[in-house]
Amino acid sequence: MKGMLVVTAVTILWSVNSCVWAAELRLLPYSEPPIYGLTVAAPWEGGGTLMFNLPEHLEISEGALGILRNSDKVPAGHWQAAEDGRSATLDVESTTISGARVKGTAKVVGTDRIELALRIDNGSTMVMPAPRPLYCLQYRKLTGFPQWQENFKHTYVILDGKVVALADVETATAGAQVKGAAVRGVPQPKSAFVERAGGTIEEGIDAAIIAVTSLDGKRKVVTAWTPGRSMLTNARIPCMHADPFYPELRPGGSAEATGVVIFTEEPLGKVMGELLKAGAGAPPAQPSSAIHE
Numbered sequence: 001m002k003g004m005l006v007v008t009a010v011t012i013l014w015s016v017n018s019c020v021w022a023a024e025l026r027l028l029p030y031s032e033p034p035i036y037g038l039t040v041a042a043p044w045e046g047g048g049t050l051m052f053n054l055p056e057h058l059e060i061s062e063g064a065l066g067i068l069r070n071s072d073k074v075p076a077g078h079w080q081a082a083e084d085g086r087s088a089t090l091d092v093e094s095t096t097i098s099g100a101r102v103k104g105t106a107k108v109v110g111t112d113r114i115e116l117a118l119r120i121d122n123g124s125t126m127v128m129p130a131p132r133p134l135y136c137l138q139y140r141k142l143t144g145f146p147q148w149q150e151n152f153k154h155t156y157v158i159l160d161g162k163v164v165a166l167a168d169v170e171t172a173t174a175g176a177q178v179k180g181a182a183v184r185g186v187p188q189p190k191s192a193f194v195e196r197a198g199g200t201i202e203e204g205i206d207a208a209i210i211a212v213t214s215l216d217g218k219r220k221v222v223t224a225w226t227p228g229r230s231m232l233t234n235a236r237i238p239c240m241h242a243d244p245f246y247p248e249l250r251p252g253g254s255a256e257a258t259g260v261v262i263f264t265e266e267p268l269g270k271v272m273g274e275l276l277k278a279g280a281g282a283p284p285a286q287p288s289s290a291i292h293e
Helices: 192-197 268-277
Strands: 004-006 012-014 026-028 037-041 049-059 066-069 087-093 100-109 113-122 132-138 155-159 162-165 178-182 209-213 220-226 228-234 239-244 254-264
Touching: 026 100, 049 100, 049 113, 066 100, 132 220, 132 228, 132 254, 155 268, 162 268, 178 192, 209 228, 209 239, 209 268, 220 228, 220 268, 239 254, 254 268
Parallel strands: 004 254, 012 254, 220 239
Antiparallel strands: 012 113, 026 037, 037 049, 049 066, 049 132, 087 100, 100 113, 113 254, 132 239, 155 162, 155 209, 178 228, 209 220, 220 254, 228 239
């Protein structure tokens, strides 16, 4: 396709080494908002569900013009899950930018993996500034995970090669309910939403990789998108984001990013370190370093 840019692939993994799957990993049919929501049934018996708000927003200027938003009043489509729950697709034209289109795929691979991709096609006549995605994972309905309690004690990112709880990362406002950071090496304006909450992590993060654990610390969900742009987490939802970088798109141009979510009981250092070593969440054209134990 003219002007097509394909970015590094990442996957969603469910680690099987230390837990036994007693239920089937499935993608569920669309039934309720968010408008571009995709619900995943966890492969743990009674494990609940994880909601992908995918995308929550695809902005080309913060708070203004967007390609898709979860507030679209008359969306042109939703995620469509196959009857067997093994795959789903999204193919939606923007209701605000004529000719712009978003295409997504989700596929269950084996018992422990979902692979995702989201592509933006600029079929309009405008030069589209680098889109600002928000790809939201809402974990409230996962059994045993935080529900508006100690969320940041159970939410982790990678800083200077180490896995760090966000509760231990200082921001301008003590007790901020929203925290966010840019991936180092990706020039971009600060998020006005995160700035208002006093939750900007000024030093940035190593990669667009973020994790949340159950309250007992046994189960973990890790997510990443590549190439990495930023992370955001909101304890009020509660949710977490690992958001990818898309470049400026000229008419006829396209760009694609792919993502990873891991449901595991293995140590976060091991799981997140393997992702980092593989290049998950890294900024464009910049290699990742290893986790320091």
